[in-house]
Amino acid sequence: MAVTYELVKTCKQTGARAGIIHTPNGSFETPMFMPVGTLATVKAMSPEELKEIGAGIILSNTYHLFLRPGHDIVKEAGGLHKFMNWDQAILTDSGGFQVFSLSNLRKIKEEGVEFRSHLNGEKLFLSPEKATEIQNALGADIIMAFDECPPYPADYEYVKDSLERTTRWAKRCLDAHRNTDKQALFGIVQGGMYKDLRIESAKQLVDLDFPGYAIGGLSVGEEADIMYEVLEYTTPELPKDKARYLMGVGAPENLVEGVIRGIDMFDCVLPTRIARNGTVFTSKGKLVIRNAQYARDFQPIDSDCACYVCRNYTRAYIRHLIKCNEIFGMRLTTYHNLYYLINMMKQVRQAILEDRLGDFQKHFYAIRQ
């Protein structure tokens, strides 16, 4: 198998897992937050900086790379790792989520999805086979099955039909996958916010024996409590010896709660997107560094953070840069936000190893304002 999950420790306080995921491009410790590199670059960051902050794996988007520069060019370059100068693990999503969230005029058929590019309106088609072919060309270590992510809210019948189609599509992805020795194809559990449908979806996918599983269709507008509840009844259905990935979740509190509910991997554009707009994470909560109150604040973003940014730059300087739309300002806020999440996950892992993630969780909330 291209990718394996090694369970290191289960926290006695919470049941959370610490593990190691082994891939053809290196191993990384879990739980892990994966920075998103939509277009073969984690916006504003260099590969060296990503390594510096401890990102062992990054995510890239099939939909976006399919449109620009095209998977043929990436393949010709020697694959995504070589194209973007990243020699550690990469995960590509299947394009499913973007087709449903970004593109226009999509038409869902059993065969696949017809849609128009959000860039130029060009008519395009993605199917389980096509999404897998593209991901085989890109060459990421972990690739994802082509799924439908139903909207929220959606009625029971729609979600039921959708998850069953997602299972049929998942099977077609397995059949189409041409590079099983170097790329692991993960299945995606859907089922909306319906307990029986989530369990049904999980069972169907587990029967197909994927090397890892994602939980999709969450963080789509529902309350956090609903998401946590879905995780509580979904993760127990997933095999203990495989990685579990919660898609599109990146708020610090959601990561802590996700790990406690058995998740190993997360990704989200949120930390990098809000960074470019001048919002940064701190141990005391979010801070909008654009605000006038920081104009003469010569403290670091977060006095408890040991990152390059917090060791060298003040809120006043970063505010100035962000107000002036300076690239270096976005570099600094992005670097800090990613460091914050990845470092937080390291602390979460340590707490798991020491059977005290429950205590960590209490402290985490206690110091937030």
Place this chain on the structure above:
Amino acid sequence: MAVTYELVKTCKQTGARAGIIHTPNGSFETPMFMPVGTLATVKAMSPEELKEIGAGIILSNTYHLFLRPGHDIVKEAGGLHKFMNWDQAILTDSGGFQVFSLSNLRKIKEEGVEFRSHLNGEKLFLSPEKATEIQNALGADIIMAFDECPPYPADYEYVKDSLERTTRWAKRCLDAHRNTDKQALFGIVQGGMYKDLRIESAKQLVDLDFPGYAIGGLSVGEEADIMYEVLEYTTPELPKDKARYLMGVGAPENLVEGVIRGIDMFDCVLPTRIARNGTVFTSKGKLVIRNAQYARDFQPIDSDCACYVCRNYTRAYIRHLIKCNEIFGMRLTTYHNLYYLINMMKQVRQAILEDRLGDFQKHFYAIRQ
């Protein structure tokens, strides 16, 4: 004196100078190209990257910092070096050029210049005293006299009046300068494209005994040959034991020709500005990396370049990033362009030390397409 020029070698083939400029924040070898950090950041670059490419000094803009964040905030931060985390030399211009090129509705009086901010139309005033006060607050190692940069073309009488006012203003800057032990105030030679006026301006300023001299009012739209001619009759008027700085010039061929005509320091936004638009320097001339012909070009920007970018990234990848407006694309092109110029200046210096800058110049043009 805060800043001194040490002459190391004069090239027997060309008369060009190799030297060392000593400042309170370190020494740097000349000739040198200074990257421009308009708003207390060299756009897209980190201080560490600037050191990596060998920039011993950077330039920042008084006019821009006066508007944002305000020199009072920079002073409160402990000065510009500390504010922007740069512990090597800094030069600030006087704001004169920006008042004349960027701002609206300016009114020139003997006392100073009334103008409106290009950002919000606010009515502002800069004078020799105010520009010096701001620069004293910023704390750069080299600060510049407040001058008028006449437009091109401009008639003889206008330029004559203007240069004489610039001399009177230069004297007022000297009188206003409060920090002579840590900041060196350079005078700026004006005089348009008129030989006698340039010589007159140089003589007047040399009489005032500045610790260094700039040549302003060039690269304002005139042909390169005219600029070279002005340099040929202006630099001989300047003292041999002081630094000579040609303002606003950054095209590779202009740097080579400027050094041959006795210049030690250059600055220009051109290399960083064109980089962000996807134009890069190579030893064979400029290359517009956005162009479709580079979509599948897996060579580095310049095979003769040893920089981080050329060692790790292909034209195809950089083109993709620039086409997608990715920040990392601008980082890579900016890094390369600055490296190219600073490395070229190192080669120029080596040629001076070995009395072969004339040969270097021939080869430089021979390999350009």
